[in-house]
Amino acid sequence: MPRWAERFFPANVAHSVYILEDSIVDPKNRTMTTFTWNINHARLMVVEERCEYRVNPENSNWTEVKREAWVSSSLFGVSRAIQEFGLARFKSNVTKSTKGFEYVLARMQGEAPSKTLVETAKEATEKAKETALAATEKAKDLASKAATKKKQYV
Amino acid sequence: MNSVGEACTELKREYDQCFNRWFAEKFLKGDSAGDPCGQLFKRYQLCVQKAIKEKDIPIEGLEFMGPSKGKTENSS
Numbered sequence: 595m596p597r598w599a600e601r602f603f604p605a606n607v608a609h610s611v612y613i614l615e616d617s618i619v620d621p622k623n624r625t626m627t628t629f630t631w632n633i634n635h636a637r638l639m640v641v642e643e644r645c646e647y648r649v650n651p652e653n654s655n656w657t658e659v660k661r662e663a664w665v666s667s668s669l670f671g672v673s674r675a676i677q678e679f680g681l682a683r684f685k686s687n688v689t690k691s692t693k694g695f696e697y698v699l700a701r702m703q704g705e706a707p708s709k710t711l712v713e714t715a716k717e718a719t720e721k722a723k724e725t726a727l728a729a730t731e732k733a734k735d736l737a738s739k740a741a742t743k744k745k746q747y748v
Numbered sequence: 749m750n751s752v753g754e755a756c757t758e759l760k761r762e763y764d765q766c767f768n769r770w771f772a773e774k775f776l777k778g779d780s781a782g783d784p785c786g787q788l789f790k791r792y793q794l795c796v797q798k799a800i801k802e803k804d805i806p807i808e809g810l811e812f813m814g815p816s817k818g819k820t821e822n823s824s
Contacts, residue, residue: 612752612805616813621776629813634806642814 611635624649639667639676641684661688751792753799759792 615630631642642664650656665680667673751760766785774782800807 614810618813619775621778627813631815633810633815636815640815644814 637668639665639669639680641665641680643684751796751799752803752805753796756792756795756799759788759795763788763792 612633614633615628617628619626626647628645632640644662646660648658650658663684665677667676751757763785766788770784
């Protein structure tokens with residue numbers, strides 16, 4: 595939880611955040627899909643991440659990753675601020691997680707970290723979209739979806 | 749990685765080891781018959797279920813692959 599939010603939600607501070615990951619391995623289509631999201635503090639913020647790993651169609655020695663994330667909050671009045679915070683945090687963390695990923699892969703393959711992943715990640719198209727969900731009542735705070743996408747080559 | 753329940757970590761390790769072997773040596777080679785790790789899984793699962801209850805982790809109503817459906821329709 596961000597520092598500035600702790601003041602407003604003291605009840606949430608002490609608790610751990612529990613994360614669930616589901617994954618599907620499809621050996622026929624040679625894909626792996628993971629879906630990860632937090633299952634508590636959900637009213638404050640939910641971050642969902644979906645990763646799809648598949649064989650690159652142009653080079654079967656490469657594995658392609660499509661990473662998508664959705665940030666939402668249903669907290670009255672401050673949902674937009676929380677979502678923007680969550681999205682910004684996700685973007686900065688994805689760089690770190692890519693580095694970690696790369697480190698593990700390099701160790702598994704017994705070689706120095708290849709430049710390819712970092713370079714392609716930098717060049718990769720990154721989009722952030724916010725789509726406001728249709729509001730049924732005017733008083734209801736809008737929940738918005740944010741999606742970031744990254745393509746990486748491993 | 750440790751289990752969500754401290755007491756389950758050893759059971760998790762045993763199950764993980766069994767699963768990883770089965771996954772790499774059988775499943776990925778197209779042999780999905782048999783369930784060599786079922787017993788280990790059940791023991792581990794019981795332990796985790798107990799831990800989830802003790803820690804009050806909100807698992808009611810959770811759905812496979814996400815809290816809400818219709819996420820896969822693409823926004824690109």
